[in-house]
Structures are given as C-alpha cells and as structure tokens.
Amino acid sequence: MALLSLARIGLAFVLGAAAASHAVADPPAAKLLFKSGFEGEIALGSPVMYGNGAWQEIAGTDRETGFTWPPKIWRGATGRFQLIAGEREIVKSPAALREYMYNEIQTVAGRDGKPTRALYSAVLKSVRGARRNTDATQNVFHLLPSPGEQGDLYASYWLKLQPDLLERMTAAKWAGRVITDWKTGGDYRVILSVFGDRAGKRLYWNLRGDNVANGGLPPQIFWELTNTSVPVPVGEWFRVEVFVRRSGDADGRVWVAIDGRTLFDRRGPNLGVDKLPWNRVMVFLNYSTHQELPAYQWVDDIELWDGFPRHASAH
Numbered sequence: 001m002a003l004l005s006l007a008r009i010g011l012a013f014v015l016g017a018a019a020a021s022h023a024v025a026d027p028p029a030a031k032l033l034f035k036s037g038f039e040g041e042i043a044l045g046s047p048v049m050y051g052n053g054a055w056q057e058i059a060g061t062d063r064e065t066g067f068t069w070p071p072k073i074w075r076g077a078t079g080r081f082q083l084i085a086g087e088r089e090i091v092k093s094p095a096a097l098r099e100y101m102y103n104e105i106q107t108v109a110g111r112d113g114k115p116t117r118a119l120y121s122a123v124l125k126s127v128r129g130a131r132r133n134t135d136a137t138q139n140v141f142h143l144l145p146s147p148g149e150q151g152d153l154y155a156s157y158w159l160k161l162q163p164d165l166l167e168r169m170t171a172a173k174w175a176g177r178v179i180t181d182w183k184t185g186g187d188y189r190v191i192l193s194v195f196g197d198r199a200g201k202r203l204y205w206n207l208r209g210d211n212v213a214n215g216g217l218p219p220q221i222f223w224e225l226t227n228t229s230v231p232v233p234v235g236e237w238f239r240v241e242v243f244v245r246r247s248g249d250a251d252g253r254v255w256v257a258i259d260g261r262t263l264f265d266r267r268g269p270n271l272g273v274d275k276l277p278w279n280r281v282m283v284f285l286n287y288s289t290h291q292e293l294p295a296y297q298w299v300d301d302i303e304l305w306d307g308f309p310r311h312a313s314a315h
Contacts, residue, residue: 030154030307034071036062037301038105038117042069044081047094053084054097058141073153073304076146086127086135100125101139101286108298111158111237118160118300121286123293131293132172138287140181147185147277154243154312155180155283157302161194163235166203168292169196175290176206180242181282186215187272190244190254194232196291203232207256207264211272222270227263237300241313246270246278257313265315 036042040063047054057080061068070079085091085100101123110116127135159179162168169175175196182190193206205227211220241257252270256263283302288295308315 028307030305030309032303032305032309033073034067034304035065035302036067036069037064038062038119039064042105042117044103044105047083047097049091049093049097052086052090053082054091054094056081056083056103071143071302071304073143074145074151075149077144079141079143082138082140082142084136084138084140086137100137103139106298110300116300118298120296120298121284122296123286123288125293133288133291133293133295136287138285140282140285140287143281143283145278145281147279150246150277152243152245152307153281154241154305154308155281155303156239156241156305156309156312157284158237158300159240159284160237160298160300161232161234162294162296165194165232165234166196166201168295169194169203169288170198170201171292172196172290173198175292176288177291177295178282178285178287179240181280181285181287182244182278183213183280183282184215184272184276185279186213187211187217187274187276188270189213190270192242192256195226202228203234204228205230205232205256205258205263207254207266209254209266209270213272215272215274215276217273223266223268225264225266230258230261230263233259237298239313240284242283243308243312243315244270248275255315257315260313262313262315 042060045057047056058069083101091097103121106120107115108118121139123139126133126137177194179192189210189212191208194203195206208224209222211217238259243255245253248269248271252268254266284299
C-alpha cells in the first residue's frame with residue numbers, strides 16, 4: 001500500500017508538472033494610451049473652414065493625468081473635431097457655422113455632483129434651418145490613426161445626453177442618435193446608436209457592423225443587434241465602454257457596456273472585403289437622424305487602452 005501510494009503521489013506530481021508546463025500564460029496587462037477629464041489648460045481652436053464644414057483642433061495638457069490633447073493612440077495617430085453642416089449646405093465663416101453647431105469646454109456638475117470640466121457639444125439646426133436633422137449635419141471628434149501598428153482598442157468615457165431626448169427622438173416615426181462610430185478607409189463600420197420609437201414611446205440600443213464607411217460600396221449589413229432591456233439614461237451621467245478586436249476569424253470581438261451592464265458582446269469576423277484598417281474612430285460624436293433639434297450632450301473622463309483595464313466592467 002505504501003509503495004502504491006508513493007507511486008500515485010509521484011504520478012500526480014508528474015502530471016501536475018506537465019500541466020503547469022502547458023498552462024496558458026496570463027495576458028499582459030493593458031496599457032493606458034490616453035486619459036483626460038479636460039482639467040487644466042485644454043482649449044479648442046477656432047474652426048478652419050472648408051466647403052460645407054470645418055476642422056477644429058483641441059490642444060493642451062490635462063493637469064490631473066499628464067496626457068496631452070489630441071490623443072496619439074498609435075504611431076502617427078492624431079485627433080480633431082469635424083463639424084459638417086449637411087451634405088449640400090455651404091457655410092463661409094466660423095460665425096455662420098456656429099448657427100448650426102459648436103463645441104465648448106464647460107464647468108458643470110459632474111457625476112458626483114462636484115464641479116468638473118467637460119466637453120459640451122451642440123447641433124442647433126440642420127440644412128436651411130430645419131429643426132429635424134435629415135442631411136448629415138454632425139459634430140464629430142475623430143481619432144485619425146495611421147494605417148500601421150493598429151491593435152485592440154478599449155474606450156471608456158462618461159456621457160450625459162440632453163434631458164428631453166425621449167421627446168425629441170419620438171416626435172418622428174423613427175429617429176437615431178449615434179453614440180460611437182468606428183470606420184475603416186471604406187469597407188467596414190461599427191456603429192452604436194440609440195433609436196427612438198414613436199409607436200412604443202421608447203429609446204433603445206442598436207449595434208451594427210456594415211460597410212457604410214464612405215467607400216462607395218453597395219450598402220451591406222453584416223450583422224445587427226438590439227437591446228431593449230438596458231435603459232437609455234437621459235439627463236444624467238452614465239459610463240460608456242467599448243472594446244474592439246479586429247479579426248477575420250472567430251476571435252474578432254465588439255463589446256459594449258453601459259453603466260457596468262453588458263449591452264452587446266458580438267464574437268466573430270469583423271473585417272471588410274478589402275481588409276482595410278481603421279482610419280476614423282469616432283469615440284464620441286453628436287450626430288442624429290430625424291431627431292428634433294437641438295441635439296446636445298456632455299462628455300467627460302475619457303480613457304483609451306490597448307486592452308481591458310482592471311477597472312473595466314465584467315467582460
């Protein structure tokens with residue numbers, strides 16, 4: 001019996017050692033790429049006009065985090081605002097553009113009730129003064145990465161949507177308000193939206209993978225998901241989290257959480273026909289379709305990581 005017991009102990013030791021030698025190592029800790037709550041000498045530049053819109057720079061160093069605007073998440077990447085006054089309207093000056101939309105950094109009550117600096121974004125009217133946005137009038141912050149050395153990206157920020165969003169999103173039969181929008185150079189888009197349903201007098205979430213990325217391709221929806229169980233917060237701060245891993249195989253992933261609750265976790269391929277890299281990552285933006293205007297919101301405490309940080313919601 002003693003010899004048998006020793007043999008069993010020896011066998012267990014050998015098997016344990018073999019299992020340890022084949023164990024999968026823990027993934028490396030995620031790296032923080034950018035973090036800012038707009039604290040310090042962060043400022044918006046004057047819009048630089050072109051055709052039907054303008055580019056607007058943001059610059060300065062966050063005194064609490066040490067990161068400098070704009071984010072440079074990958075080598076060669078930068079970021080700036082694009083303000084587009086519709087597809088046909090031509091505005092000739094920053095003053096004329098401000099009649100349509102503007103951005104500013106405001107001091108407001110934060111999610112803990114204490115004063116905080118946050119980005120305020122407003123779209124006041126659409127083409128020819130229309131009070132319902134039907135012509136791509138939008139106020140967008142672009143991350144503009146270089147084609148090479150891209151990887152996983154996790155984005156988190158706090159968002160506060162206007163308190164009358166339900167009424168303005170249900171005035172028409174249907175309306176959409178984009179929360180985040182990631183595009184390649186023309187063959188793939190991931191877009192998270194809030195939809196308004198007049199018949200149901202409700203707001204709900206929609207996530208879609210398609211090829212509507214300004215590449216001139218015939219429109220194609222690859223996959224689409226909705227969530228009507230997690231409420232859309234209005235008039236209060238809530239946390240937005242998005243993680244994307246690009247792949248042509250089963251390990252591709254698009255994950256979204258709101259206030260710590262997973263909205264969507266879509267696994268599978270997420271490359272377009274030409275396998276193009278990201279060239280516009282609109283982490284936050286103010287863009288709606290059929291919403292009664294004005295459309296406005298606040299954004300604060302942005303974080304960008306190359307993977308899930310330890311404080312990310314359960315994933």
